Amino acid sequence: MVIIICLFKGDPMSQVYATSRNLLSHQPPEQPLYLFHRALLERSVGRFQQGFPGLLTYAVKANPSPMVIETLLQQGVGAFDVASLAEIELLHGLAQTSGKSVVLHYHNPIKPEAAIAKAWHEYGVRAFSLDDANELDKLIRQIPDPSSTELSVRYVAPVKHEVILDLNTKFGANVETAVDLLRKVSEAGFKASLTFHPGTQCTDAQAYVDFIACGAKIARQADVTLYRLNVGGGFPASYVKSQGPQLGHYFAAIDKAVKQHFDVPPGLVCEPGRSLVNDCVSLLLKVLHRRDNDNIFLNDGIYGGLMEMNFSDLGWPLLCWRKGQIIEGKNTAYTAFGPTCDSIDVLKEPMYLPSQLAAGDYIEIPLMGAYSSACATQFNGFLSASYVQVEESSYHALPQVHEDSVLAQVAGF
Amino acid sequence: MVIIICLFKGDPMSQVYATSRNLLSHQPPEQPLYLFHRALLERSVGRFQQGFPGLLTYAVKANPSPMVIETLLQQGVGAFDVASLAEIELLHGLAQTSGKSVVLHYHNPIKPEAAIAKAWHEYGVRAFSLDDANELDKLIRQIPDPSSTELSVRYVAPVKHEVILDLNTKFGANVETAVDLLRKVSEAGFKASLTFHPGTQCTDAQAYVDFIACGAKIARQADVTLYRLNVGGGFPASYVKSQGPQLGHYFAAIDKAVKQHFDVPPGLVCEPGRSLVNDCVSLLLKVLHRRDNDNIFLNDGIYGGLMEMNFSDLGWPLLCWRKGQIIEGKNTAYTAFGPTCDSIDVLKEPMYLPSQLAAGDYIEIPLMGAYSSACATQFNGFLSASYVQVEESSYHALPQVHEDSVLAQVAGF
Incomplete structure (x- = not known):
C-alpha cells in the first residue's frame, strides 16, 4: 500500500500557472502533464x-x-x-x-x-x-x-x-x-x-x-x-x-x-x-516525433492517460501549441502512437491535427479529468500522473466555446 | 519519477517461502501476490x-x-x-x-x-x-x-x-x-x-x-x-x-x-x-466472492495483473487451493470479475475451475511472469505489484507436468 500513497501524494501541489500558454512559454514539460482548472x-x-x-x-x-x-x-x-x-x-x-x-x-x-x-x-x-x-x-x-x-x-x-x-x-x-x-x-x-x-x-x-x-x-x-x-x-x-x-x-x-x-x-x-471532474482537467502532451508519413509519436498513450480513448467514442477536442501560440490551419488525420515499445500502444481513431504539426509541438486535450491518470500504468517506465494547477482553461476561454457547450469547432474537429 | 522508483523498489525481497502450499498455510495473502521461482x-x-x-x-x-x-x-x-x-x-x-x-x-x-x-x-x-x-x-x-x-x-x-x-x-x-x-x-x-x-x-x-x-x-x-x-x-x-x-x-x-x-x-x-521470465512467476489470487450463479469475484482483474488475458488467447493453467491443499474434481465455467467497480473489469473468456469453488479459496496462475505486474494500474485503489520468493513451483512440481511442457492436464483445463 506504500505505493498507492506515493502515487496519490506525488502531485506538485505548489505549482500554479495562469494559463497553458504561460506554462508552455516558461516551463514546457517533457512528461505528460495534467492541467487542473x-x-x-x-x-x-x-x-x-x-x-x-x-x-x-x-x-x-x-x-x-x-x-x-x-x-x-x-x-x-x-x-x-x-x-x-x-x-x-x-x-x-x-x-x-x-x-x-x-x-x-x-x-x-x-x-x-x-x-x-x-x-x-x-x-x-x-x-x-x-x-x-x-x-x-x-x-x-x-x-x-x-x-x-x-x-x-x-x-x-x-x-x-x-x-x-x-x-x-x-x-x-x-x-x-x-x-x-x-x-x-x-x-x-x-x-x-x-x-x-x-x-x-x-x-x-x-x-x-x-x-x-x-x-x-x-x-x-x-x-x-x-x-x-x-x-x-x-x-x-x-x-x-x-x-x-x-x-x-x-x-x-x-x-x-x-x-x-x-x-x-x-x-x-x-x-x-x-x-x-471531466472538464476541470486538460492533458498536455508533447509530440516526440513525426514520421515522413502521418504517423506521430506522443509522450503518452493507451498505457497512460489515453486508455479510455480506445474503449469509448466520446470525442475529445484538441488544441495544438507551438512556442506558446495555438497552431491553426488545415487538419490532417494522424495515426497517434504512444511512447512505449508496444505496437498496441496506438489510438484506434485518427487524431485530426494541423498539417504542419512537428516534433516539439504540444497537444492539449481538454475534458480529460475522468478515467485518465486514474487508469494509467507504468508500463515500459512511462508515467502519466503529474498535475499542476492552471488558473484559466485555454479551451474554455476560446471565443467560440460557449459555456456548457463543447461542440465548438476547435483544432482537431 | 519518484513514483516509479517507489513501485520498482516496493518488493518485499526478504520473504522466501518453500512452496505456495507453505505460503498459503502460514500467511494467506489478502492482496494479489506474485510468486517468484x-x-x-x-x-x-x-x-x-x-x-x-x-x-x-x-x-x-x-x-x-x-x-x-x-x-x-x-x-x-x-x-x-x-x-x-x-x-x-x-x-x-x-x-x-x-x-x-x-x-x-x-x-x-x-x-x-x-x-x-x-x-x-x-x-x-x-x-x-x-x-x-x-x-x-x-x-x-x-x-x-x-x-x-x-x-x-x-x-x-x-x-x-x-x-x-x-x-x-x-x-x-x-x-x-x-x-x-x-x-x-x-x-x-x-x-x-x-x-x-x-x-x-x-x-x-x-x-x-x-x-x-x-x-x-x-x-x-x-x-x-x-x-x-x-x-x-x-x-x-x-x-x-x-x-x-x-x-x-x-x-x-x-x-x-x-x-x-x-x-x-x-x-x-x-x-x-x-x-x-514467463514461467518463473505465478500469480496468486483470492476468490473474494461467489454468486449463487457462476460469477466469481477475484482480488485482481484486468486493471491489475490480468490485462493480457483480455488481449491475447495464450491459455494459462490454473491451480485452486483451499486450506493449503489443491482442490480437484469436476470443473465449472466461471465468469471471473475483478475487484473494481467497473463492469469492463471481467475476463472475456470463462475460467474453468472446480465446481466447489468458494469465497476464501485461492487461484494460482502459473506462467504469469511477463506483462502482468508490468502493466498493472492502480485504478479504484487496487494494486497488483507485490512479489515474494517461493523456492519450488507448485505447478512445475506436479507429477503430470513434464519439464518443457505445459500441456499437462491441470485443474482448469
Whole structure:
C-alpha cells in the first residue's frame, strides 16, 4: 500500500500557472502533464450542490488526485463513494490534512470480509452496499452495531437506455432478490436503503425515472420504508460526440419521480464521478516525433492517460501549441502512437491535427479529468500522473466555446 | 519519477517461502501476490547463455521487478534492452546496489531528444536504435563521439509469420529506407548495426531466418560491414494454447542463417523478454466472492495483473487451493470479475475451475511472469505489484507436468 500513497501524494501541489500558454512559454514539460482548472471543478460542484435534491457524494475512482479531492473538501463536499480500503485510507488522510471530517460510503457491492471490518472499526465507515445474500451475511457478521449503519441494496431495473457502459452486467440484484434483501437488511436492524446505477454517461434522464419507479416498487413489496435512495452516478459529462441535456433536467426529473412514486419520499444521494471532474482537467502532451508519413509519436498513450480513448467514442477536442501560440490551419488525420515499445500502444481513431504539426509541438486535450491518470500504468517506465494547477482553461476561454457547450469547432474537429 | 522508483523498489525481497502450499498455510495473502521461482529464471537464463550464439540482453519491459533484475545480474546477465529514461535509471540503480556493471541498449526506435543526451552523457549508454531519418538527425545532434556508439537500424522484412502481436506496424524501416539509414549511420562514424523484431510469441523459427536473409541484403546494398545484428525478442514462451519448438531449434536456425547469408558473420544480440521470465512467476489470487450463479469475484482483474488475458488467447493453467491443499474434481465455467467497480473489469473468456469453488479459496496462475505486474494500474485503489520468493513451483512440481511442457492436464483445463 506504500505505493498507492506515493502515487496519490506525488502531485506538485505548489505549482500554479495562469494559463497553458504561460506554462508552455516558461516551463514546457517533457512528461505528460495534467492541467487542473480549479474554478471549473468549483462550478461543477456548485451545480450539484445547488440543484441536486439530496446529498452529493463524489465517486473517487474517476479521479483520486489530491488536487481534486482537496478542492472538493474546500468546497464543502463532505461525502465520498469509495470502493477499496486504499481509497478509504486516501480520503481519511486527505481529510485529516485539510482539517475536515468526511463521510465515506463503501459502495463496492463486493467487498473482502476483512475490509468491511476494518472500514467499520478503524475508519468509521457506516454505509455499505450489497447485491446478494452472501454479501449480506458478511456485513451481518462483521458489523456489531447495525442500527448505526446504512446498507444500500443495489438493484437493476428492467429498463434499457443509452449509456456508454452498462454497469448492471456486473452488479445489481434483480427485483425479486432486491425485495428479499431489503427486507432482510431491515429485519437485521440496519438502516435500509436502495441504490442503483444507470450506467456510465447516461444521456437519457428517463433512465433515472424508470429506476426510481422500480425502487419504489421494491420498497413497497418488501414493506420497508427506505432510509435513503441513492441514484448513483452516470450523469453525462459533455464530450464532443456525447452529451445529454443540462444537469438541471436530470435533477428535476429525479425530484419529480421520487415525489410521484413514494408516499414518504426517501432522502436522496447521488454519486457522480465523471460529470464532476471531466472538464476541470486538460492533458498536455508533447509530440516526440513525426514520421515522413502521418504517423506521430506522443509522450503518452493507451498505457497512460489515453486508455479510455480506445474503449469509448466520446470525442475529445484538441488544441495544438507551438512556442506558446495555438497552431491553426488545415487538419490532417494522424495515426497517434504512444511512447512505449508496444505496437498496441496506438489510438484506434485518427487524431485530426494541423498539417504542419512537428516534433516539439504540444497537444492539449481538454475534458480529460475522468478515467485518465486514474487508469494509467507504468508500463515500459512511462508515467502519466503529474498535475499542476492552471488558473484559466485555454479551451474554455476560446471565443467560440460557449459555456456548457463543447461542440465548438476547435483544432482537431 | 519518484513514483516509479517507489513501485520498482516496493518488493518485499526478504520473504522466501518453500512452496505456495507453505505460503498459503502460514500467511494467506489478502492482496494479489506474485510468486517468484528463482530457479526457473536461472534455467531460462542458462538456456540462452548456453545456446544463443551471441549476446543475451533482457527486454526490461516484460517484467521490471527487482527480484527478476537482480537474479539476472547475479546470473551474469549484464546487458539490458531499455525503452525509457525510467528503465535506464532503474537498471543503473539496481546494478549499483548489486555491485555489477551493466550495458544498456536504448532500443526504443523513437526517443525524446533530451533523453538521448541524458542517456549518453549521464548513464553511459552507447547503443541506440532508429528507424527513420528524423531519429538519426537527433542522434547525430546529441552524440558527440559517434565512434564509441552503436546505432542499430531497425528494419521490417517482407515476410509474414504467426505471432500474437506484430510489432512491425509501429516500428521498422522498409528495406529501401534501411539501406539508406545504414549507410548514413556508417558515414557519420557510428558502429553500424541492424536490428529486427519478428513479433511477440513467434512460434515459427523461419521468421528469424527470413529476417536475417533480409538483413544481409540490406547490409550488402548499403555496402556496410555490420558491427552486429540484433535478432530481437519474440522467442515463444510455453503457454497452454501457444508454444513453439524448443529454443535450441531457434538458436540453430539463427546460427545457420547468419553463416549462410553473411560473408563476415556479424556479432549477434538477442533481446528476449517474455521467454525469459514467463514461467518463473505465478500469480496468486483470492476468490473474494461467489454468486449463487457462476460469477466469481477475484482480488485482481484486468486493471491489475490480468490485462493480457483480455488481449491475447495464450491459455494459462490454473491451480485452486483451499486450506493449503489443491482442490480437484469436476470443473465449472466461471465468469471471473475483478475487484473494481467497473463492469469492463471481467475476463472475456470463462475460467474453468472446480465446481466447489468458494469465497476464501485461492487461484494460482502459473506462467504469469511477463506483462502482468508490468502493466498493472492502480485504478479504484487496487494494486497488483507485490512479489515474494517461493523456492519450488507448485505447478512445475506436479507429477503430470513434464519439464518443457505445459500441456499437462491441470485443474482448469
